[in-house]
Amino acid sequence: MAMNTTSSGFGGRVCLVMVVIISIQGTVVQLGGVVAADAGDHDHLLLQKQQQLKDNNIVYSLYVLGDSTLDVGNNNYLNGKDVFRANRPYYGVDYYPSFFVPTGRFSNGFNVADYISKKLGKGNSPPAYLSLVGSLSNYTLVSTALIVGVNFASGGAGILDSTNVGQCIPLSTQMRYMESTRAAMAARVGNRRVTDLFARSFFLLGVGNNDMFGYVTNPTPPDVAAFYAALIGNYSDAITGLYRMGARKFGVINVGLVGCVPLMRLHSPTPGDCNDGLNRLAAGFNEALAALLAGLADRLPGFAYSVADSYGFAEDAFADPAASGYTSVDTACCGRGRLGAEGECEPGCTLCTNRNQVAFFDRVHPSQRGCKLSADAYYDGPAQYTKPINFEQLASARSSALPRATA
Ligand SMILES: *[C@@H]1O[C@H](CO)[C@@H](O)[C@H](O)[C@H]1NC(C)=O
Ligand SMILES: *[C@@H]1O[C@H](CO)[C@@H](O)[C@H](O)[C@H]1NC(C)=O
Secondary structure, three states: OHHHHHHHHHHHHHHHHHHHHHHHOOOOEEEOOEEEOOHHHHHHHHHHHHHHHHOOOOOOOEEEEEOOOOOOOHHHHOOOOOOOOOOOOOOOOOOOOOOOOOOOOOOOOOOHHHHHHHHOOOOOOOOEHHHHOOHHHHHHHHHHHHHOEEEOOOOOOOOOOOOOOOOOOOHHHHHHHHHHHHHHHHHHHOHHHHHHHHHOOEEEEEOOHHHHHHHHHOOOOOOHHHHHHHHHHHHHHHHHHHHHHOOOEEEEEOOOOHHHOHHHHHOOOOOOOOOHHHHHHHHHHHHHHHHHHHHHHHHOOOOEEEEEOHHHHHHHHHHOHHHHOOOEEEEEOEEEOHHHEOEOOOOOOEEOOOHHHEEEOOOOOEOHHHHHHHHHHHHHOOHHHEEOOOHHHHHHOOOOOOOOOOO
């Protein structure tokens, strides 16, 4: 009985889907600067793209995993009142060209994922996974994943599942989404082509900041070495998981100068100053992360990476604010009270007008300008901000160990 009901319901849905697909036949959809056509043309389009890009060693697609520094709207689709959200004013107040568009980015405009994507010669960041999934039996998800990539990042996410539980999509769940997306891609164009596509794509990762914040209020495990070991073990699992899926080029942004965000300054032992203890916690993690990546590169054939020093970049920028054109590096532009850090960025709060001169947009997140400056540094900036190569070199790296195109 139950089976009969299910299958007749499914039949009805298939008809509906077919009608919709027919109505978009011939329509060409602009996706992040790359053209996606309908399913019939899709294989051809992908082949053509691979042909064009092969000799130039240009990255094909961009896949993003991480936290609010990279989220482009996944959290808009989560339920629950405690979910971290940026889908209200004054987020997006400078989102060009429309302005006043709160997309879910934790910024007054674009974020680091957008700027890295632009640097890679594409449009803004690929769309948020949850904005794609489910539509037309995942048709949109698979097409987008093949042509431009997908962004799985989620505000509040940590390396540990226990970080901000129930308020975000933790790294382990982002990995599951990546895996099922890959399976759907392989079902469409075949496993070998996805393997080739992944090897020539850029995997941008930025996570760990929220695990540091979490440790301030709940230092578990109390032994810092054990805390690092759990973080590094789990991060290693995620990165090797991506490698096993075919990923070869990893752009990894380390944990930032988390003790200097306005919220942490407000609650630091000397209010107004950076929380040095928290910064030391982050610096220790970053050392372990650098060692992890170097170790993976030794062990895994074809594994290429660039670790971007978000921490060191902020340290230098905050030591000489004027050099970056900043008039403020300690106060949230959008917020309330002391340091703009006593309240959230939300309608009715204070919003500064000199948004190109502030390091922080809200009490935790960098301004659009801060995002652009750091993305510029990671991509092709001064050598001290990336190791062992910069993002541009990673993107164009010709690796003999990359699997050969077989299609
Ligand atoms: C869409 O993809 C997600 C995973 O990416 C999967 O969980 C879901 O079952 C898929 N839905 C359909 C209709 O294929
Ligand atoms: C992370 O590491 C800890 C300790 O090793 C473990 O208990 C936990 O299940 C791991 N996974 C995640 C996703 O947090």
